[in-house]
Amino acid sequence: MLTTAVAVIAGLGATTVPASAAPVAPAALRSDPIYSYANAVRETVWVDTGLTAPNGSRVRVATDIIRPREATGRVPVIMDASPYYSTLGRGNESQKKTYDSAGKPVQFPLHYDNYFVPRGYAVALVDLSGTARSNGCVDVGGRSEIASAKSVVDWLNGRASGYTSATGSTTATASWSTGAVGMIGKSWDGTIANGVAATGVDGLKTIVPIGAISSWYDYYRASGATFTSGSPAGLAQVVENSAGAANCGSVKTTLTSGSPSSGDYTAMYRERDYVVNAANVKASVFAVHGLNDLNVKTINFGQWWNVLPARVERKIWLSQTGHVDPFDFRRSVWVDTLHRWFDHYLLGIDNGIEREPASTVEQKPDVWKDDASWPLAVSPTTVRLRPGTTAGVGTLGTTAPPAGSTASLTDNRTSSYDWINNPTTTSSARVIYRTDALRDDVRISGTTQITVTATPSQSAARLSAVLVDYGSATIRNYRTTGEGIRNLTTRTCWGESTTGDSACYLDTAANTTTVSQNIIARGWADLGHYAGLDTRRTLTAGTPYTITFNLASTDQLIPAGHRLALVIGSTDTSFISSAGTNPKLTIDLSKTTLRLPLVGSL
Known part of the structure; x- marks a missing residue:
């Protein structure tokens, strides 16, 4: 009662x-x-x-x-x-x-x-x-x-x-x-x-x-x-x-x-x-x-x-x-x-x-x-991309790159799931920037924003950006049927039942998998919308354009010893359609920044 x-x-x-x-x-x-x-x-x-x-x-x-x-x-x-x-x-x-x-x-x-x-x-x-x-x-x-x-x-x-x-x-x-x-x-x-x-x-x-x-x-x-x-x-x-x-x-x-x-x-x-x-x-x-x-x-x-x-x-x-x-x-x-x-x-x-x-x-x-509240990050941390000795591979941190630093990729219409493989080697489809192994746990809590300055070789181009946690972890297997859960054979009841309307439902449990790398936030943009979303503009080959867009809101704990990475590509075929071209994109690293809702330090 x-x-x-x-x-x-x-x-x-x-x-x-x-x-x-x-x-x-x-x-x-x-x-x-x-x-x-x-x-x-x-x-x-x-x-x-x-x-x-x-x-x-x-x-x-x-x-x-x-x-x-x-x-x-x-x-x-x-x-x-x-x-x-x-x-x-x-x-x-x-x-x-x-x-x-x-x-x-x-x-x-x-x-x-x-x-x-x-x-x-x-x-x-x-x-x-x-x-x-x-x-x-x-x-x-x-x-x-x-x-x-x-x-x-x-x-x-x-x-x-x-x-x-x-x-x-x-x-x-x-x-x-x-x-x-x-x-x-x-x-x-x-x-x-x-x-x-x-x-x-x-x-x-x-x-x-x-x-x-x-x-x-x-x-x-x-x-x-x-x-x-x-x-x-x-x-x-x-x-x-x-x-x-x-x-x-x-x-x-x-x-x-x-x-x-x-x-x-x-x-x-x-x-x-x-x-x-x-x-x-x-x-x-x-x-x-x-x-x-x-x-x-x-x-x-x-x-x-x-x-x-x-x-x-x-x-x-x-x-x-x-x-x-x-x-x-x-x-x-x-x-x-x-x-x-x-x-x-x-x-x-x-x-x-x-x-x-x-x-x-x-x-x-x-x-x-x-x-007590969400998101935890009070203000974003500005993160920069520095080139390394391998083309298209570099370091993610708070130190600005040398003036005039660039990196290039070509839209070969592949998937971000492919781009994150082999993070220490050159790939024509993407560029990648990783932190050193983290000394302490960090937490990304909020919405990441990226500004990219890119020069296309053709009149239209897409941009994709993903944040990746590199390190061994057991996660919910969200990419399979059930999206992180699995049905059991038992049922439990939540309320009262009548003939034709049962209160008893299949029990579920976490469906997990062990991974060595996991995409934790994704974002996409059409470079032709650099001036706003109302009208797509035709790009001029050889001209640099700057666009700012959001990655997915998230809250992720990155454990000590893992590495956090930013991967930039063009058409991510797992999610977006192409712009109808296969441009080469040259990224101006000195004019590309990531505003990361970070709790802790890289």
Whole structure:
């Protein structure tokens, strides 16, 4: 059972612990499972987004809700707005929504309903516009998708209209809701949470974006370079329903025209850049990201975190996995932490979580480090590249190179995974600069920025830069299936189950491998965007150009005895497309610097 103080909160929907409540240790202040999951109300409400679909119909989004029937007061809402409920599914086991013969929701993917509904929460799973049972179009993070979730927050607060069917006129109200909403989700789902938070909508109390995008430009582009991972219109086709496929051709045309191969930052991308509106964020933020996420690159969490207003209470978890949910890499601690986070921000329980360390980082498999804040580096260390006696091989440190020092490479369209091999020998595809063996552990915590001055031999060129940790280490095997985790044959249960919706999930464990070198941060750029991202410029062969771009945000411990290296190449075929040429690039070392978020000294 709940403690007396918390039971009052759950029953009345209050936002603070009553002053008269007897003192209780923070660990005991938590919602307990006092409501029946089997008897919960399961319903669908179609919420009007205020937008019109291309066929002239009003866009309504299907919102499947499960809430405790016995609650005598109003309850807060945990929301996951997703395009995947009828296509790829959610979670490690790709769960999809299911319905009975009358259309009533049966399976709510993931454990949020099983665990939190008995504890006095409602869970709302929203089909984004143009997906599953919602009408409208998939616009890949644009106005319609943000409205899909924002309108539900508004409906839960009495500011939008909801209906009992997709096209009917019978209204539905959320008289059972306190109006306090927490949005959560991995990948596209968490991206929508970021976007809705950037509107500043009232009632959104917290977001938990997991492996989420903060700018769709940075999902498909990197400082003008084009990733090879697909296109916005292609992604829309993966998740759209049959009505969207039939009626939304104009939307996909807009996505395609707004994402030119030039790599320009267009109006289409600006609409989908939540970083530019981060000043509007009022909700608390609990960000989670895999430091080896090669799908949603880590620049997305780093730039979002850095521009959040100072008033925003926040917490961050950074794992050594790839694109993986914390439920699958640190399950018991995650469920407990998330429970206390929602209890605090949605039920108003003073459990002290906002006063705990704001940063938790996995430094090696299943070894975690807490810190008071993130990033740790207060200001960047300027690092320089000095030539050595072997062509294209040199030293990384704080000493400037001799004036006029240069190094050359040719775009032979290979991979950074190849470039980092044989670090002491010349390679025509890259140049490499390494520190001496480190005397002490150092930590790179934040976002690295590089400025390169390069002279191309042709009219277009790409640049790639990677930071490498040279030294033996056991790491999560993030480049294989599972991206650092493996499924076990056992299951554990997290909440209550019913027929058709089990709370029991496959257990997982770390999947590890031993390496002698590991790329810890990556960055790419198109040299033709040296003057800005709005327009790609044609280069003049033989003319030097200077460009500054970011490498992926990271937090890595480099042990004593290891070496840290910077490798510069051109087209990194594992990630970006070529500029259509094979130029030679001459790097001016005296005008090339690395600003490293370093804790310690090289």
